[in-house]
Amino acid sequence: MSEVERLDSPSASNEEGVNNFDESPFFKYHHQKSIENHDSKYIFQNLHQEEETTLDQPPSHPTALSSLQETYTSEPTVEHDAAITAELCELYVHLQKCLDLREKYMRLSCQRLEDDPKNKPDWKIYPPPPPASWPPPPKEEHEAMKQKEKEREADPVGAVGSDFNFEDCAIPGKHQYTFGMNDEGFYQVYKTEQDKEQDRPLCHVPYRKEFYEDMDFVLTTISDGPAKSFAFRRLRYLDSSWQMYILLNEFQEMADSKRVSHRDFYNVRKVDTHIHHSSCMNQKHLLRFIKSKMKKSPEAHKDSFHRFDKFNLKYNPIGESRLREIFMKTDNYVQGKYLAEITKEVVSDLESSKYQFVEYRVSIYGRSKSEWDKLAKWVVNNKLFSHNVRWLIQVPRLYNIYKSSGIIKNFEDVIQNLFEPLFEVTQDPSSHPELHVFLQRVIGFDSVDDESKPERRTFKKYPKPSEWDFKSNPPYSYYIYYTYANVAALNNWRVARGFNTFVLRPHCGEAGDTEHLTAAFLGSFGISHGILLRKVPALQYLYYLAQIGIAMSPLSNNALFLTYERNPLPQFFQRGLNISLSTDDPLQFHFTKEPLIEEYSVAAQIWKFSSTDMWHWLGHKWAQGINDVHRTNVPDLRIKYRQDTLRNELATLQRYVAYDKQTKHEEKMNMTLHDTVGLAGFAEPAKLQHHIHHDQHDTTTTTNDEAPKEDLHYLAAFPGAALAAERAKRKLSESGRSEEQQHSDH
């Protein structure tokens, strides 16, 4: 790279890039490159030249190298500087506030793991889960298990759900609490009729206004230019720290996991965290199934299948609407018999594999209140119960379609159709007994549709659902908020009744606006996809700190939005984001009977993941400090690394928050080197760096005459620190100076 290029590119990228950079939360490609190519080397080099002019004065600070060596070998602290500390405080306080906001939404909606009665030791479920096969059970029990397994092997498909009898399900009675739609457009729960009249609900759920204010706060925090650069550098620090860990420990890790004799990749439990039920089978399976149905009952179905031979499954597996209606829907004229049959076949494969589990998405559209009962009856009557299967409810964002066809008047109708049956069944399970039983296997809600559809923000303040009677679809965040608010109230009631609760796990960040990822950051337990986080470093850092689960499907992304090699999964993984691998849509994207294994296998081959890495994804409870190497095969060493790294980041935030809370900042903040990682980012955008270098001689631009000289010594020890200090001082003095004046300086 030539000298000219090196000096030019930061300022060249300024002209328009910097302005965009500050307005949008996205992180521009050329900024990333600018940081990677120049970074502190560039800064250091420029300032080093200036330092030569002051060489005749003996330096009062230690030189760069010796100071760094000292800090590494003894106490890893850097000298206190009030301006830098103030800058760090501001940023850390904002980041911590974002985390606190999320915590508030999770707590109020009972979405935390510890809130769910299902996660308590006294939780009872019918039929009971099979006994643990490790450590080996007593002899009689072992014999019984063997016998059962023999029966299952004799008729694997028939065995699915064979231990389930609806008559044996306990259906609790009516509860004294009541519920109703409040003025904000979501259901609330009340202890008595009197409470309802006086609008005193069981639990507090934030209103729409509060949600949008909180979302704006997070959006403002993550779009701040310096915050973006700061977060980007901290994420890079996590990358490097991971590489260092691996280089030091890979041998020990291998040795540790080899010591667990009975575990290999195949017999560690794997959960497909994102898969749509209607395409859970592969193409070959579906084809075979349709053919066999045609053979067995040709006269009844010939009519439906006559186009089958021409039907190009490979490119349009569900494009023929009639075939789709017959095979893929749960409420068609044979009551979803075919879909239930093929589901049992797929589930029997899962049960045979023993270690594969799925979380199937099934649709509730919100077109009518009867949808829930139909779906629940389909599951119950077809005995689609398996310990390898859990359900998530996917709600397509199709208000505008229903509105244009006249099925509904306004958005409140959709909310009523979606949630009223859930409040009814929670109040009195005997009013919808099948639904009550089905809901015990439901984990939560997903929100689906094409995220790349443009959303125009036409409102400064969004109207409430009863007033949303426009032709246009509400934005993503509005769907998320109303799902959140209703689920929050419902969950509080379900906790009071000892019923399992639900979480939000929408499709999010596959495409579209950053607002999607921000809304989900506040209201959702986890998300699917999240690939756009790669462009929003500050939000990515927050997702890391909050350990929000991200179900990633690189093979699906590869077909639709992002080529495989550009998928951010390996980077998210090494940084320590809470990711899992999932298939999304095996009918379209996978070829084998074990699509999840296929997904793992491709990832391992392309990205050269070690077997420990692959287990690592599965040992997802590490953030809670739980690891059973006998189950997960993840060495404790690695779990400890992940915990320590996360703890360090969180502790830094909290230290600065605590310092900021002191009314008088009399005591010096003990800054460690670790705190200062990313500080150079404060000097972003590059325009500012450029000006700092040129303004060194221009005493009119600084309030403090001694400052520049002192900074030069600082720069020798840590370039970013001085720039940060300079930025803070500028903030104070700059109020009168316009951007134009800055430009005219040279």
Ligand SMILES: [Zn+2]
């Ligand atoms: Zn999906």
